[in-house]
Structures are given as C-alpha cells and as structure tokens.
Amino acid sequence: MSTTDGPTLIPDAESAKDQIDRETARGTHTKSGRLQVFGEWWNRRTRPQQWALLLIVVALAYMLPIINPPIITTEPGNDWPIACFQMALYALVAVGLNVVVGYAGLLDLGYVAFFAVGSYTAASLTSPDSTFLHIPYLWTVPVAMAVTMFFGVVLGVPTLRLRGDYLAIVTLGFGEIVRILATIIPAFKGQVGFQNVGHPPGGTAANPIFSNSNGTPWYWLVLTIIILVLLLVGNLERSRVGRAWVAIREDEDAAEIMGVPVFKYKVWAFAIGAAIGGLSGSLAAGQVGFVNNQKFDIVTSMLFLAAVVLGGAGNKVGAIIGGVIVAYLPLRFTAIAPYKYLIFGLALVIIMIFRARGILSARQKLLAYGSSSYERVTPNNEQPNASEPTA
Amino acid sequence: MTPLLELKNVDVRYGRIEAIRDMSFAVNEGEIVSLIGANGAGKSTTMKTISGILNPHSGSIHFEGEDITKMKAHIRVVRGISQAPEGRGVFPGMTVMENLDMGSYGRKDRSGMKADFERVFALFPRLAERKSQMGGTMSGGEQQMLAIGRALMSAPRMLLLDEPSMGLAPQFIKQIFSIISEINQQGTTILLVEQNANQALARADRGFVLETGSITHRGTGKELLTNPAVKEAYLGIG
Numbered sequence: 001m002s003t004t005d006g007p008t009l010i011p012d013a014e015s016a017k018d019q020i021d022r023e024t025a026r027g028t029h030t031k032s033g034r035l036q037v038f039g040e041w042w043n044r045r046t047r048p049q050q051w052a053l054l055l056i057v058v059a060l061a062y063m064l065p066i067i068n069p070p071i072i073t074t075e076p077g078n079d080w081p082i083a084c085f086q087m088a089l090y091a092l093v094a095v096g097l098n099v100v101v102g103y104a105g106l107l108d109l110g111y112v113a114f115f116a117v118g119s120y121t122a123a124s125l126t127s128p129d130s131t132f133l134h135i136p137y138l139w140t141v142p143v144a145m146a147v148t149m150f151f152g153v154v155l156g157v158p159t160l161r162l163r164g165d166y167l168a169i170v171t172l173g174f175g176e177i178v179r180i181l182a183t184i185i186p187a188f189k190g191q192v193g194f195q196n197v198g199h200p201p202g203g204t205a206a207n208p209i210f211s212n213s214n215g216t217p218w219y220w221l222v223l224t225i226i227i228l229v230l231l232l233v234g235n236l237e238r239s240r241v242g243r244a245w246v247a248i249r250e251d252e253d254a255a256e257i258m259g260v261p262v263f264k265y266k267v268w269a270f271a272i273g274a275a276i277g278g279l280s281g282s283l284a285a286g287q288v289g290f291v292n293n294q295k296f297d298i299v300t301s302m303l304f305l306a307a308v309v310l311g312g313a314g315n316k317v318g319a320i321i322g323g324v325i326v327a328y329l330p331l332r333f334t335a336i337a338p339y340k341y342l343i344f345g346l347a348l349v350i351i352m353i354f355r356a357r358g359i360l361s362a363r364q365k366l367l368a369y370g371s372s373s374y375e376r377v378t379p380n381n382e383q384p385n386a387s388e389p390t391a
Numbered sequence: 392m393t394p395l396l397e398l399k400n401v402d403v404r405y406g407r408i409e410a411i412r413d414m415s416f417a418v419n420e421g422e423i424v425s426l427i428g429a430n431g432a433g434k435s436t437t438m439k440t441i442s443g444i445l446n447p448h449s450g451s452i453h454f455e456g457e458d459i460t461k462m463k464a465h466i467r468v469v470r471g472i473s474q475a476p477e478g479r480g481v482f483p484g485m486t487v488m489e490n491l492d493m494g495s496y497g498r499k500d501r502s503g504m505k506a507d508f509e510r511v512f513a514l515f516p517r518l519a520e521r522k523s524q525m526g527g528t529m530s531g532g533e534q535q536m537l538a539i540g541r542a543l544m545s546a547p548r549m550l551l552l553d554e555p556s557m558g559l560a561p562q563f564i565k566q567i568f569s570i571i572s573e574i575n576q577q578g579t580t581i582l583l584v585e586q587n588a589n590q591a592l593a594r595a596d597r598g599f600v601l602e603t604g605s606i607t608h609r610g611t612g613k614e615l616l617t618n619p620a621v622k623e624a625y626l627g628i629g
C-alpha cells in the first residue's frame with residue numbers, strides 16, 4: 001500500500017485479496033509483463049474454472065504425440081513420439097530436482113546419480129543380462145524409488161549439515177562416485193551394459209505395446225506419472241512441509257528459530273527429490289531398453305539443473321517448462337545439437353541477467369499461502385489502520 | 392523462585408577460540424534484562440546459545456528449571472524461547488503476512504494465533520499497513536518491527552532481542568524501545584542485547600556488562616547507568 005494513497009478502507013476479505021493481488025502484480029509489472037498479467041488473471045479464476053482450463057491443457061498434452069504439429073515437430077531428424085517422451089522425462093526430472101533446488105534451496109550438482117541409480121535398479125532387475133533377481137518391470141519402478149530414496153537419505157544425513165558451496169561439492173562428488181562404481185563393479189557391466197531391459201505388460205511378446213521404437217505409450221505413461229507427481233508435490237508445497245522448505249531456502253537460521261526442524265526437512269527434500277530422480281531413471285531405462293555407464297556424467301546433471309533454473313527454481317510449472325525446453329531444442333534443431341551445452345550455457349547467462357528468477361518465478365506459489373493466511377486473520381481484522389507515518 | 396532462564400558456567404567455543412567463558416546469570420519471569428558490551432564481547436554468541444543455534448562446550452542452560460542444554464533450537468521455540476535475530480533475519484521473499492505466519496510455525500492453536508496476529512498489528516500498525524509487502528523490500532526499521540512481531544507470533548514466554556536498535560535512526564530507536572517495554576508489560580520476559588547501552592539500561596530491570604566473553608559488571612539498570620566504569624566505557628561519558 002503506497003503511503004500517498006492515504007487511508008484505504010477494505011470492506012471484506014475477498015476484495016482485500018484482490019487488492020493485494022493487484023498491487024503485487026503492479027509492483028513487479030515492469031519486470032515480468034505478460035506472464036504476470038496471466039498469473040494475475042489465473043489467480044482471479046475460481047477453482048473450478050482453473051480445473052476446467054487445466055483439463056484442456058492436459059488433454060492437449062495427451063494428444064501431443066498423435067497431432068504431430070508441423071513446424072514444432074522434431075521430424076524428420078528425430079521420431080516425434082519418442083521426442084515427446086524425452087521431453088516428458090526431462091520435465092519429470094526437473095520437477096524432482098526442483099524439490100531439492102527450488103523448494104529447499106539445496107544446490108545438488110549430482111542429481112544424475114539418482115537418475116542412474118533408478119536406471120540401474122530397473123535394468124538389473126529385469127534385463128536377461130543381469131545376474132540379479134528378476135521381477136516384473138512395473139515392480140521395479142517403486143523399488144527404484146525406494147532404493148534411490150534410501151541413497152538420498154544415506155547421502156543426505158551426513159552432508160546436509162553442510163551448507164551452500166560445501167553441499168554442492170559433496171553432491172558433485174557423489175554423482176561421480178555412482179558413475180565410477182557402475183564402471184568398476186563387474187555386476188553392473190560397465191560400458192557393455194544391460195540389454196533388453198523390461199517394459200510394462202501389454203500386447204504380444206513379438207509386438208508389445210511398450211516397445212522401444214514406439215514412444216507414444218511411454219509418453220502417456222510418463223505424462224500420467226507427471227500429473228500424479230505434480231498433485232503430490234503441489235500438496236506438499238501448500239503444506240507445512242512446503243512452508244518449511246521455503247523458509248529454509250530463504251534463511252536457514254531464521255527458519256530454525258521459527259521452530260522449523262531444518263535438518264529433518266532438508267533430508268526430506270533430498271529423499272523426495274531422489275525418489276523422483278529414481279523414478280525417471282527407471283522409466284528411461286525401460287523406454288530405451290538399454291543401460292550402460294554412459295550418459296550419467298556431470299554434464300547431464302548440469303543439464304537437469306539448467307532445466308530447473310531456466311524454468312524458475314521453486315516453481316513446479318516452471319520446472320516442467322524448463323525440462324521440456326532443455327530436451328526439445330537439441331531434438332528439434334539437430335544442427336545445433338552438438339553445441340547444446342554452449343547454447344544452454346549462454347541461455348543461462350542471459351536468463352540470469354534479464355530474468356534472474358527463471359521463466360516463471362517462485363512468487364506465484366508463495367502468494368497462494370500468503371492469501372490463505374491473510375484470510376485466516378482478516379475477518380476480525382479488516383481495518384488496516386492507516387496510522388501516521390512513523391519513519 | 393526458580394528463574395525463568397538460567398545459565399550456569401557456560402563456555403562457548405568456535406573451534407579453539409573461546410567466545411564465552413564461564414558465564415552464569417539468571418533472568419526472572421517478567422523482567423527486562425539487558426546484556427551490553429562492545430563488538431566481539433560475545434553478546435550475539437550468548438543469544439545464539441540460548442536459542443539453540445550454538446551448542447555450549449560446557450556448562451548448562453535451564454528454562455523453567457528444566458535443563459535444555461541439549462535441546463534443539465526448534466523445540467526451544469515451542470517451549471517458549473523466541474528470538475529476533477541480529478540483522479533481523481526477515482525472510483526477504485515472503486510477505487509480511489507470510490513472515491508472521493512462519494513465526495507461528497510451531498503452534499497448533501488457531502484461535503491463539505489469530506489473537507497474536509492482532510496483538511502484533513496493534514503493536515506495529517505499520518506492519519498491518521504493509522501486510523502484502525515483501526520482507527526484503529522494507530526499510531531497516533520496518534524489518535526490525537517485522538522481526539520482533541514474528542518472534543512474538545510463537546507466543547513466547549521469553550523474547551530474545553539481538554540488537555534491535557542496530558542501524559536505526561534515533562527517533563526509530565526510541566519507538567522500538569518503547570514497544571519493547573510494552574511487550575514486557577503484556578507479560579513477556581525479555582532478554583535484550585544492545586550496544587546502545589543508554590536506552591537498554593534505562594529500560595532494564597537488571598543488566599550485565601559483557602567484556603571479551605565474561606560478565607564484568609552486574610546490577611540493576613540504574614546502578615549500571617551510574618557506575619563510573621560503565622559510564623566511561625559504554626555511555627561515552629567520562
């Protein structure tokens with residue numbers, strides 16, 4: 001409320017909220033322009049209206065591999081349904097990493113390790129090349145999540161007492177350790193890897209629904225999982241856990257003296273992030289059908305991180321957009337694919353200069369619980385008594 | 392009567408550096424107690440040790456007669472020790488409302504929280520005006536109000552204030568101190584750490600002077616204000 005406006009009477013909570021929304025939008029207007037206007041508009045819709053609009057978006061998303069829109073399509077360079085699958089996969093990874101980096105503010109430079117653990121879990125439990133116990137592919141998905149969650153806790157408990165740079169270095173090291181272990185432990189078969197990783201049931205043995213060459217069912221599977229994960233993460237975000245994460249990200253010490261069990265919630269963020277990483281890893285292993293020690297390098301970790309930062313750390317929709325962009329660009333413009341790291345590096349620099357909070361900033365989300373806590377107190381306290389200026 | 396807070400022979404170290412040496416003092420229910428001292432005397436270290444961010448190397452801390460030396464910081468908040476940290480520690484990306492909301496994080500009683508929102512807004516009308524403003528975009532004085540208001544949101548029995556006057560204009564300092572007195576009159580015990588000895592001692596029931604990690608003078612606020620040694624060192628009168 002600017003002081004020059006003089007006393008403003010706010011008759012009820014609803015219009016008070018509108019007022020806040022408008023002012024927040026006005027305050028940041030110059031920087032974010034159209035997206036902010038959209039966000040403002042979106043916040044003014046009722047819940048059912050938002051759901052209806054979301055339903056349309058989701059329906060379009062499901063149609064994506066079938067529509068194969070011209071210009072946007074990655075063909076002839078890359079198969080479009082498989083490209084869709086990869087975009088969805090990166091989006092899922094970004095959603096997971098966003099829990100760690102975006103919500104709790106823990107810089108994880110070795111996230112690919114969890115992806116790798118998930119891939120290896122799925123591969124070693126289904127591939128005929130593996131000497132381990134064999135279980136149906138779909139069972140490997142929860143197993144992969146449990147295993148990576150366990151790794152997340154094992155890595156998190158000793159290292160999450162560290163802060164900022166130290167944590168980043170340790171996670172970087174962890175990423176490398178996992179990759180090197182996959183190379184040197186004979187059971188994981190190094191570069192030879194595991195062939196014929198399992199897939200979900202359906203179709204005939206010779207012609208399965210979830211084949212390696214048909215991306216569409218895989219895309220639908222991942223998209224469905226993304227929606228489930230988003231519902232879960234969205235609920236966490238609005239819960240006490242989410243508020244604790246944001247507080248930790250903003251100021252760890254202050255969070256602790258507010259009564260937030262900081263260490264516990266950091267481990268939780270790490271474990272949940274790890275589980276989603278493992279989930280994506282197991283899905284990737286199933287679709288590709290082959291897992292070896294390549295592609296789990298630091299650079300891939302950086303690409304994941306780029307997706308989150310590009311999209312807007314702390315915003316789950318931003319993370320999805322970031323993941324999709326990072327996966328899509330090299331697939332669509334095959335000519336630039338060899339330079340993708342250069343291009344994403346530049347993109348990050350440019351984003352940091354012009355839009356430091358990413359394409360969608362975390363702010364929209366915070367407003368949600370801001371207005372809810374506002375509602376909680378407003379009914380008996382509707383008068384923001386405009387007192388005389390104090391300073 | 393058992394004191395509300397008691398430190399017994401507390402030693403705090405940063406590695407091999409002793410920041411606080413053999414410190415013992417008590418704060419009784421309903422008091423305002425001021426800790427004054429120069430930079431590096433160990434004032435903030437004392438505060439962080441009481442709130443639980445730092446662990447003492449030896450000695451013990453008691454709250455309401457219970458040994459809380461090993462208790463984690465976030466549990467101490469629920470027990471009734473709340474801190475407005477040095478440098479304010481306001482969450483910059485949260486609005487005033489969200490900051491205050493975080494202050495009540497450890498609580499479950501909705502009705503009590505609502506009453507405390509109202510109490511904070513009554514103490515700091517400025518915060519009510521700025522409900523939806525980001526913590527990070529407020530002025531220093533407003534951030535200080537927010538930090539104190541946020542600390543009150545946990546309905547503390549004891550409020551720790553670490554240099555509430557730091558970096559504020561003289562007129563603002565006066566206002567903050569009178570609000571501190573008001574909070575105390577409403578029944579909250581206050582431990583205040585200050586470099587602004589004059590104001591801090593004038594408001595305090597009792598005071599301690601800290602020098603390089605030990606208490607060198609103790610007495611009522613008035614006694615310390617008139618103590619020649621204290622006057623010379625901290626009040627700029629000699």
